[in-house]
Amino acid sequence: MRLLPAFPFLTQLLFLLPIAAGLFGVLLPALGYLPDLGGDKFHFEVFRQLLEHPALPHAVWLTLFSGIAATFISLSLAIFLATMLSRTSLSGNKNNRMASLFVIVRRGLIPLIAVPHAAMALGLAFLVAPSGWLVRWFSFLLMGWETPPEWVTVQDPFGLSLILGLVLKETPYLLLMILAALPQIRAQEYIRIGQSLGYGNLRSWLKLVLPQVYPLIRLPVFAVLAFSLSVVDVALILGPSTPPTLSVLILRWIDNPDLSFRFLASAGAVLLLLLTLGALLFWRVSEWLLLQKWRNWLSNGKRGNRNEAQKLAALSGLLLLGTAFLSVLGLAFWSLSLRWPYPYVLPQRWTSRNWERHWTSIQETSFTTLELGVIAVLIALILVVGCLENEQWRRVSFSFRSQWLLYLPLLIPQATFLLGIQILAVRLEMDGTFLLLVWSHLLFVLPYIFLTLADPWRNLDTRFPQIGQCLGASPLRVLFRIKLPLLLKPLLVAAAVGFAVSVSQYLPTLFAGGGRFATLTTEAVSYAAGADRRVIGVYGFLQALFPWIALLLALAIPHWRFRNRATLL
Amino acid sequence: MNNIFNYNSATESETMSKTLNFIIFTTLFLLLSSFSVSANSWEDISKKAKGQTVYWNAWGGSEEINSYISWVGTRVKEDYGVTLKHVKLASTADAVSRVLAEKAAGRTTNGSVDLIWINGENFAKMKENGLLFGPFTDNLPNFKLVDFSGKPTTLLDFNLPVEGYEAPWGMAKFNFVFDSARVSETPKSIPELLQWSKRHPGRFTYPHVTDFLGSTFIMQALIELTANPEVLNRSVKSEVEFSKVTAPLWSYLNQLHPLLWRSGNSFPSSSSVQQQMLNDSELDIALSFNPSATSAAIANGSLTESARTFVLKKGTIGNTHFVGIPFNSGSSEGAMIVANFLMSPEAQMEKQNPDIWGDSTVLSITKLSAQQQQKFKALPLGVATLPPEKLGPTQPNPHPDWKNQLSTEWQRRYGQ
């Protein structure tokens, strides 16, 4: 019991200290100070060099455009879908069909979150390529093109396919956040009031619910924005290559054999951080401006149609689901094909050889991925449970500041502080160690586990622990015999989410692992460079499979364990 | 000498002198054996190497090569007890950076890279910065089988003397790949390539200059277009010289680019991407560094059965690829075992088999036994491989200086 305050303290130590160290470690070379490479004076030469680099203006523009556009589209789509999916009362025959459609969309979108973004990007790359699946279907059914059309889809200069790849992953995530926040503001009741006052479903939602739910999802939106601006693996796969986004440019500079480019990379990383902060600020200011402008709209009395945009919502939901599903299916098909040339719609020759050939490597990387994920998740769970217990027993309420602290690793660009940490780790001869690798994953796993577990934990009827205590059970016994069993499903779902986050990490494994550790994601992205779609299919599909299995287990185990307990099913 | 072991003989003084002899002999023996230890006999290397794990950082962009490396791993484990781990790189520069960073941070033992697939400017960089272990090739028994006279690039890497700091393991020759089902006439020179592109716009391109194949294409074009290609064999004297020598190249590319895939606004990021584009029928002509790679790709299902190769009439660039050992490797003995195995007739034969990889050997066939020579001659050529007499002359790689400056200038002109 006395140990409990140690948990939040430890957690904060785990976060704050290394992140600060990382930022420090990247700022110094950016200012010219890296004694190991001969830089022993502080100066702004490096920044001048950076700003004069010919690729920079376009990279910055591309980064900002793709990041902000992807976030805006994802948010709009998520809100749109939420308005339809959160409905409970639907009457009439037409609506029953629509209702079941929505149920399908809802059920399908949530597992989408478990698919790592790199796998999704790989699948999407094939789906929309000029010689890709969609074109092949189109050509087969309509056009009969002998050679692929000269369209620019994947790696297009405006970053549109990059935006699409990001939207596919971020929309379900934001949707989930919205749906989770709704009960807190009693959305259903407000919708009912709005409808009784004559407003259509969509309008009620936008005018009554959105203003209330938005502050609750602001942090997730910020996390999405920060991620979109700094993502590396999806940008490598779907984004343009000449010139690329800023984060990819930074990665290229790090890889440059001429070590003086390290300075440039550090400066670029600092710039990326500034861009992110600027974009967050811009977003926040835009929110405020929008609110000012639309305040009138909120109470102008325009009611709108009863069921407007319902069909559109269903369509967009299905489209999203379909695209994601086909992306992953494409990966699976490629993994089983020997030869699948254009314009065949299905593989010309099937084989299991791709799996056989890579079997040892698959085993090794799967094991590493699994080991890493499980350990990171376990540590995170222990820390989170400790923090939550501390909250309840010490009756300390969760402050707003702590929530920002939790989100910190998600708001700072990975490239920025991970680069700093790598520089420090090489110094301390800690790079390439499993410990550092686990920690780098923990940094991202923990926030998600906390966010997934916190609400169910806090919402557990406090009288159960009370009764337990009055029946003579110590707080520890209450934790293990009452709380944890009752929260088995949220615990397992949080673990599955954390595991999915770990599986999809790319930069942390690359940097902290020092190239010694191969996970499914690093293999998949490196094979993406090799462009052999069959191997990409194997690793991409596996990468998607693992989190799915975890999610499946998370839902199946409580179902089996509580098969005789009606209230917990 | 017999006296030393014959203690039964005579007087005390004799015993004293025998003991003295014994001491002297033993000391000499120990001294001599320590000499041979520092001369690193192959036996000692093999002994030390047993049980070591070697992290071989090598380009991982080709399935065929990855499978071959995997096979090498199985073999060195069987024969020498060395565990080989293939660290797949997108670019060799990744590993060079890492070793450099380790040196800068003072890590002089147990570095993260034990063996590195290297040549050209990467080799130059490592040698300049003292990042390589060695010289070590003289310790390797199979090194003497290499064809030094017939393949001078095994001793001169991009015009830089190797001096034992890297071990050769394969030969490369720049060539073009095309889909014979769609292309009937192939260009025979760089200017003819431009003409071909005029007739088939958008059906050819070359990888971005940061990819080794892309930069080789630029250099190949430069060799053919410039007035005095001999200046390319030494470093760049001045900016003026550079501008003068490369002027015809830029004017050529300015004409070529609008006729390329996507009008030259975008270039495939790597050679593997480009091969996939050929496979997807997005291109009709692509580039390659291995004359047999196309046959291997067909066998592997990575290219259409109608893929074939061609070279330029005046000849194409060729070079050797090597493996080097970083100075701070903790498993240098194991790395040497692997380097030696790579040069063995068995490994070279397996490698040259077009069903496996098709990469040409560095060995001199005449230095091998009759049986091994037979086996080599029996290796199939591969359906898309040009026979040796049709491969044309081999041109040497320009000095790394030219490559670096060309790369920078290209990026400045054509898109970062």
Place this chain on the structure above:
Amino acid sequence: MLKLENISLKIDGNPLFSKLNLEVNAGQVKTVMGPSGCGKSSLLAHLCGTLPSVFQTSGKIILHEKTLDDLPPHERKLGILFQDDLLFPHLSVGENLAFALPAKIRRHERHDKIEQALEEIELSGMHERDPASLSGGQRARVALMRTLLAQPVALLLDEPFSKLDQELRGRFRKLVFAHAVKNRLPTLLVTHDHADAQAAGGDIIAL
């Protein structure tokens, strides 16, 4: 005997009640009554030791000569019954009862005691049942048995009868008070229902 000495409860500086003095003897039932919001449930929470820290308290709680104020809740040996049965949903009926039994009672004895308890409330053979499959009245009886099996030294009742319908109410009331007397437990009942207070039969204190 359960003794409350000068118990005061404040929240944010506003007093709920002050200087409450009370003595309950073994087997005796005393009732505390008051309107909603007057602090009845908070009083019981304070006695249990599970009162949230927003409250300020003063006074002493003494149980059989021992002061309870510094003891953690699980060492106070105060049984409590709530309005809701609060049977643990993840445990079966038998497991719920077993949870309450002190650890020092071993296997066979445990099993016997549980069977005994089930028999007493006419639920023999329901060991493996899901609590959610029982009726409201059955669940209330199991909750009572669970509280008693923990061998408490006093009993606190937080309006445990209000969610039962009239018919069940009377029977359950009788059952609870009978057990309180039988086990010689000083019992404190908190309620706003007069019929409950009457049935308890003891003193009634108004808050």
